[in-house]
Amino acid sequence: MTAARPDSALPISEQIVLITGGGRGLGARLVAAFADQGARVVINYRSSAKAAQQLADRYGADRALAVAADVTDTAAVATLFDTAATHFGGPVTTVVNNALPDFSFNGDARASADELTWAELDQQLRGILGGALNTIQAALPGMRAAGHGRIINVGTNLFQNPVVPYHDYTAAKAALLSLTRTMSADLGPDGIAVNMVSGGLLRTTDASAATPDAVFDAIAQATPLRSVTTPEEFADAVLFFASPWSRAVTGQNLVVDGGLVKD
Template identity: 75%
Template sequence: MHKSIRLDQQLVLITGAARGLGEHLVRAFLREGASVVINYRNSAEAAHKLAAEEPVRALAVQADVTDRAAVQAMFAQARQHFGFPVTTVINNALPDFSFNGDARPNAEQLTWENLNQQFAGVVGGALNTTQAALAGMREVGFGRIVNVGTNLFQNPVVPYHDYTAGKAALLSLTRTLSQDLGPDNITVNMVSGGLLRTTDASAATPEAVFDFIAASTPLRRVTTPAEFADATLFFASPWSRSVTGQNLVVDGGLVKN
C-alpha cells in the first residue's frame, strides 16, 4: 500500500502565493490544516501579512523561482523552520503578465523574447521547485506536485501566444515527470483554470469579457479563485492517491477535457 499523508500533515509550498490566486491557494490549504510556505518574489508586505494570520503554520519566504539557488535555499529554510521536508508543491508563480487582450503581442509582433520569458518563469520555475523538493519527498516516501495550467490550450479564445505556449510546455512536463517520479510515490498533476474573477492578472480584463465567458459556461458564471483553489486540494489529498499525469479543467464546464 502506497503511503498517503492527510492534508493536515503536509508541508505545502506555494509559489507566487502572496496575492491573486496564490493567496486563495494559501487560504485553502491553511483551512484544511496544512502547514504552508508562502513564496513571493516582490510582494513582501502582502506575504508577511498573510503569514501573520497563521503564525504557527505559515511561513513567508522570498525567492525568484527562476533562480535555482534561491529555490534550493527556500526549501532548506522551510525544512529547518518546520522540522520536516516539503511534501507538496503548488507551482502557481506567473512571470510578469497581464490578461489584457488589446495589449498582447499578436502574430506579427510576437518575439522569441516574449516566449522565452514565459518558458523561463513557468517551466523553469516548476523545474527548479520540483528538483529542490525531490530529496525530501523521497525521504518521506510521498510527494505531491500540482502545476497551474490554463484552459486556453483547448479554447484559445484570446490568443495569448507566449503565456499559452509556456503553460502547454508545463503540461508536457507534468506528464513526463509523472512517469519518471511515479515509482517514488510522487504524483504530478495540473489544474487548469479559465479566466478567474478576479485576480491581479485578470484585473485588466474588460467586464464584457467576463460576462461573455459566464454566458458560455454551463454554470453561467465565471469561476472564482476560491473555487479553483478548492479543486487543487483534491490532488494533494489522499482521495487522489491513484491519480497522476492528469490535467483537471476548472472553468465551470466551458471546456470539456
Template identity: 70%
Template structure:
C-alpha cells in the first residue's frame, strides 16, 4: 500500500502565493488544514498578511522561482521552520503578464524575448521547484505536484502567443514528469483555467470579454479564482492517489477534454 497523506497532513508550497490566484490557492489549502509555504517575489506585505490567516500553519518566503539556488534555499527554510519536508508543490507563479488582448504582442511584434520570459518563468520555475522537492518527497514516500495551466492552447480565443506557448510546454513537462516520478509515488498533474474573474492578471480584461466568455459557457458565468482553487485541491487529496499526468480544465465547460 503506497503512502497517502490527507490534506491536513501535507506541507504545501504555493509559488506566487501572495496575491491573485495564488492567494486563493493558499486560502483553500489552509481552510482544509494544510500547512502552507507562501512563496512571493515582490509582494512581501501581502504574503505576510496572508500568514495571519493561520500563523501556526503558514510561512511566507521570498524567492525568484527562476533562481535555482533561491528555490533550494526556500525549501530548506521551510523544512527547518516546520521540521518536515515539503510534500506538495503548486506551481502557480506567473512572470509579469497582463491579459489585455489589445496590448499583447501580435505575430509581427512577437519576439523570442517574449517567449523566453514565459518559458523561463513557467517551465523553468516548475523545473526548479520539482528538483528542489524531490529529496524530501522521496524521503517520506509521497509527493504531489500540481501545475497551473490554461485552456488557451485548446481554445486560443485570444492569441496570447508567449503565455500560451509557455503553458503548453508546462503541460508537456507535466506528462513526462508523471512518467518519471510515478515509481516514487509522486503524482504530477495540471489544472487549467480559462479567464478568471478576477485576478491581478485579468484586471485589464474588458468587461465585454468577460461577458462574451460567460455567454459561451454551459454555466453562463466566468469561473472565479476560488472555484479554480477548490478544484486544485482534488489532485493533492487522497481521492486522486491514482491520478497522474492529467490536465483538468476548470472553465465552466467552455473547453471539453
C-alpha cells in the first residue's frame, strides 16, 4: 500500500473504505460514490446479502468486497476488518458509520413522550453509538500503522429541528455527535480525523420511499436552495471529509439539507 503523505492525507483512490450498512439505501449510494473515485470499498451488511453482493459484483473483486457483520457484535466487527485487510492487502483507512438498527421512520407510529421506553432508547444507542464505537476501535491499529485515518459518522438534522420527535433515534445520533467530537480530540495526534455529516429527509432512499410528494415539496420550499437533498448530494459531502481537501478539518458536523437548519 502507498505510504501516507506527511500531512496524513491520502487521495481517495488510494484508500480502503468501509461503509457500514452499505448494501442498500444511502449506504449503497455511498459505496458507489467512493468506488467511482477509485477507492477500494468494503460493503458491510447485516441482512441485505443479495443487494450487497450485487453491488460488489458491479465493481469487481479487486475494487469491492461484501462482508456480513452485525456492527453491535465486537467479535464480528474484528473479523470484518481482518477479512477486509486480507482481501485488499492493507488496512481500512476510512470508515463511514452509516448502519442503523431496525427502525421505522413513521411519525404516526413513533413512541411519544408518555410511551417511550428505555428499551427503545437502548436499542438505538447500542446500534448507532455502540456500532460506531466497535468500528472505530477495530480500525485504529490499521489507521495508526498507515499514518492516516478518516472516520465519518452519518448524523441527522433532527436534533436541531425535531419536526418529528423520534426520541430514541435522535438521542442516539446526538450522542454520536458527542463521540465524534471527543474522538477527534483523542485521535488527532495520530493523523486520524473524525467528522459527521448530517442530513434530513433525502429524496429518495429506502427510508423515505413512502414519503408523499407534498411533504418533499414543502421541505423544498423551506430551504434556501428550494430543493430536497439527494443521496448523491449527501455522498458528495462524505467524499469531502474523506479527501485531502479536508485535511485540516476534524470534530465537525456538516449539515447537508439545502440550508434548512443551521448547526
